Amino acid sequence: MVSKKIKEEIKKLREEIHYHNWRYYVLNDPVITDYEYDLLMTKLKKMEEQYPEIITSDSPTQRIGGAITGEFPPVEHIPPMLSLDNTYTYEEVLDFDKRVKKLVNQDEIEYAVELKIDGVAVSLRYKNGIFVQGATRGNGQIGDDITGNLKTIKSIPLRLLTDEKSLLDLEVRGEVYIPRKIFEKLNKEREQAEKNLFANPRNAAAGSLKHLDPKEVAKRNLNIFIHTPVFSTNSIKTHYDAILKLKEIGFKVTPFIKKVKNIQEAIKICNEWESKKGNLAFDIDGMVIKVNSFKYHRILGHTNKSPRWAIAYKFPTKQATTKIRNVIINVGRTGKITPVAILEPVSLSGTTISRSTLHNEDEIRRKDIRIGDTVIIEKGGEIIPKVVKVITEKRTGGEKIFKMPERCPVCGSKLVRIEGEVDWRCINVRCPAQLKRGIEHFASRNAMDIEGLGTVVIEQLVNKKLVADYGDIYYLKKGDVANLERMAEKSAENLIDAIENSKKRPLFRLIFALGIRNIGIHSARLLSEHFYSIDNLKNASYEDILSIPEMGPISAKSIVKFFKEEENVRVLKKLKDAGVNIKEAKSVEKKPFSGKTFVFTGTLSHYTRDEAQEIIARLGGKPSNSISKKTDFVVVGKLPGSKYKKAKSLEVKILTEKEFIKMLPEKLRK
Numbered sequence: 178m179v180s181k182k183i184k185e186e187i188k189k190l191r192e193e194i195h196y197h198n199w200r201y202y203v204l205n206d207p208v209i210t211d212y213e214y215d216l217l218m219t220k221l222k223k224m225e226e227q228y229p230e231i232i233t234s235d236s237p238t239q240r241i242g243g244a245i246t247g248e249f250p251p252v253e254h255i256p257p258m259l260s261l262d263n264t265y266t267y268e269e270v271l272d273f274d275k276r277v278k279k280l281v282n283q284d285e286i287e288y289a290v291e292l293k294i295d296g297v298a299v300s301l302r303y304k305n306g307i308f309v310q311g312a313t314r315g316n317g318q319i320g321d322d323i324t325g326n327l328k329t330i331k332s333i334p335l336r337l338l339t340d341e342k343s344l345l346d347l348e349v350r351g352e353v354y355i356p357r358k359i360f361e362k363l364n365k366e367r368e369q370a371e372k373n374l375f376a377n378p379r380n381a382a383a384g385s386l387k388h389l390d391p392k393e394v395a396k397r398n399l400n401i402f403i404h405t406p407v408f409s410t411n412s413i414k415t416h417y418d419a420i421l422k423l424k425e426i427g428f429k430v431t432p433f434i435k436k437v438k439n440i441q442e443a444i445k446i447c448n449e450w451e452s453k454k455g456n457l458a459f460d461i462d463g464m465v466i467k468v469n470s471f472k473y474h475r476i477l478g479h480t481n482k483s484p485r486w487a488i489a490y491k492f493p494t495k496q497a498t499t500k501i502r503n504v505i506i507n508v509g510r511t512g513k514i515t516p517v518a519i520l521e522p523v524s525l526s527g528t529t530i531s532r533s534t535l536h537n538e539d540e541i542r543r544k545d546i547r548i549g550d551t552v553i554i555e556k557g558g559e560i561i562p563k564v565v566k567v568i569t570e571k572r573t574g575g576e577k578i579f580k581m582p583e584r585c586p587v588c589g590s591k592l593v594r595i596e597g598e599v600d601w602r603c604i605n606v607r608c609p610a611q612l613k614r615g616i617e618h619f620a621s622r623n624a625m626d627i628e629g630l631g632t633v634v635i636e637q638l639v640n641k642k643l644v645a646d647y648g649d650i651y652y653l654k655k656g657d658v659a660n661l662e663r664m665a666e667k668s669a670e671n672l673i674d675a676i677e678n679s680k681k682r683p684l685f686r687l688i689f690a691l692g693i694r695n696i697g698i699h700s701a702r703l704l705s706e707h708f709y710s711i712d713n714l715k716n717a718s719y720e721d722i723l724s725i726p727e728m729g730p731i732s733a734k735s736i737v738k739f740f741k742e743e744e745n746v747r748v749l750k751k752l753k754d755a756g757v758n759i760k761e762a763k764s765v766e767k768k769p770f771s772g773k774t775f776v777f778t779g780t781l782s783h784y785t786r787d788e789a790q791e792i793i794a795r796l797g798g799k800p801s802n803s804i805s806k807k808t809d810f811v812v813v814g815k816l817p818g819s820k821y822k823k824a825k826s827l828e829v830k831i832l833t834e835k836e837f838i839k840m841l842p843e844k845l846r847k
């Protein structure tokens with residue numbers, strides 16, 4: 178039996194953490210340091226480990242505790258989750274206002290105006306103040322239960338910050354979104370890992386919410402804005418006041434809401450946001466205008482599809498109509514086959530578009546895209562335009578269904594589609610297309626950064642058989658290069674110099690340049706810091722690689738596989754013989770903290786605890802949270818905890834923050 182005192186202590190601790198979560202994730206205004214927050218979480222985790230019977234679903238430790246689900250059970254929406262009527266012109270907005278005035282028999286209507294977040298609609302249910310169920314919209318009547326995934330969103334309160342009885346059983350609806358910066362980062366990582374890109378932040382959010390493993394969802398950094406209350410209380414009279422109330426009890430509500438006296442003022446606000454929407458950290462696709470009074474909501478009611486008390490004013494998107502002339506096949510660096518639409522050139526937000534990626538065969542089937550089709554293309558936040566939809570009404574009957582070729586259009590070998598993957602691949606390692614893309618990658622800015630070695634030059638070098646692998650680059654003579662088309666003497670000289678200079682690049686760039694599947698620049702850095710040389714990396718086992726905290730099994734497998742292939746080993750030898758740097762500069766010396774364990778207690782003034790721990794790891798040491806006789810150093814900050822006492826009693830070496838900083842190399846000191 179857990180004593181009453183312990184139960185009380187845990188309850189207080191959870192309340193404290195909920196409060197700080199809210200300050201940080203909802204208000205953006207923390208009142209304690211990350212370190213202090215971590216201390217509270219560690220304490221709670223420890224107590225829950227000791228007394229597992231007191232773990233509750235709303236405990237802050239349970240955000241990513243959800244199990245991997247085989248499927249999402251259905252959830253019924255009562256009332257149904259409707260959608261909004263869309264308008265594209267201010268005349269239509271004025272018509273809406275006229276309809277409302279007539280139905281409620283008033284001369285002027287007060288509205289609340291909000292941003293229309295371009296995300297994924299979800300509903301959240303609270304019972305007795307605790308978050309118990311979250312669901313997707315589904316068909317509006319029935320959605321999917323995605324509670325575990327929603328719990329990973331830190332701005333969703335697991336427990337409401339109120340005791341008001343009428344608010345404890347509550348439902349709210351809102352929009353899950355991914356901020357643009359995080360979306361870009363996510364797509365960059367996916368590109369480097371040769372995974373399919375998300376077309377826009379909304380798709381990324383939708384895809385993430387459907388993931389079956391909450392741990393993966395947690396990595397996506399999803400966020401939410403709540404825009405709709407489903408109250409049972411009668412004390413709140415307007416939408417505006419309801420949103421304020423939701424904010425007060427812990428929700429991250431719609432980021433902009435303004436009460437206006439009439440529709441003209443509402444239109445003015447829409448107009449203002451149309452020009453400044455680009456400054457936001459997330460995507461919006463319009464504005465929502467809502468009748469403010471709940472009394473009028475009841476009078477106005479709703480149609481099958483949407484409420485009569487609200488309307489969306491959608492901003493014009495960057496779309497254009499054009500025709501698909503052909504579909505060609507692009508062969509990527511790792512043999513991935515991407516169908517590309519060749520379009521009748523069309524101007525779209527300032528640029529001429531003549532190509533658009535069709536992603537993969539399934540996407541073509543899903544959208545039923547045919548050669549000769551008239552299509553709508555759209556350029557969102559992303560650079561590559563996409564085909565939004567086919568205008569089937571414009572079909573003449575002469576359109577041709579695209580058939581994936583059976584063989585690689587470049588080398589002729591049979592294409593394969595591995596079960597469970599969406600992409601077809603050319604698996605011939607000697608395929609010239611793969612070779613060209615591979616060399617492009619090898620020479621690219623983040624890799625070996627060889628200026629002047631671009632697509633056109635590589636095309637000729639490979640076609641003339643001057644280069645059969647990236648190792649050959651380092652054996653090119655000025656004469657070879659000068660003979661290429663459109664290559665002047667001076668440019669040939671520059672290219673040879675650039676190739677020579679690239680031999681000195683740091684090891685991580687070389688690792689990235691090799692184009693190992695699933696290894697992006699970040700992983701390349703980790704590998705370089707851990708193994709110091711290509712030879713060590715080559716000899717590393719799957720387990721060795723997995724022992725690096727941020728490396729997962731997929732990357733580890735890719736690396737082992739890469740170095741098992743004789744062809745790769747042969748080319749690496751060529752690089753080595755040519756004098757390309759294959760070692761980390763610092764590799765000769767041992768890392769300064771190798772084999773040393775560090776524990777921190779109290780608050781540091783110059784570093785957050787995360788930063789300090791990261792530094793220890795970078796210097797080869799091991800940061801740890803608990804002290805034992807084997808601990809080498811305890812770094813003591815302000816207001817140290819019990820670890821300080823323990824360090825003394827175990828006679829572990831104690832360092833002040835100043836002493837610790839002195840041990841660091843100059844460039845890491847603050």
Ligand code: IVH
Nearest residue numbers: 259260261291292293294298352404431465
């Ligand atoms: S109010 C009856 N307010 O837009 C629906 N919706 O087609 C009431 N949306 O799926 C919704 N931002 O999820 C409302 N500030 C906002 C919104 C918003 C985005 C979404 C909503 C709905 C879709 C409408």
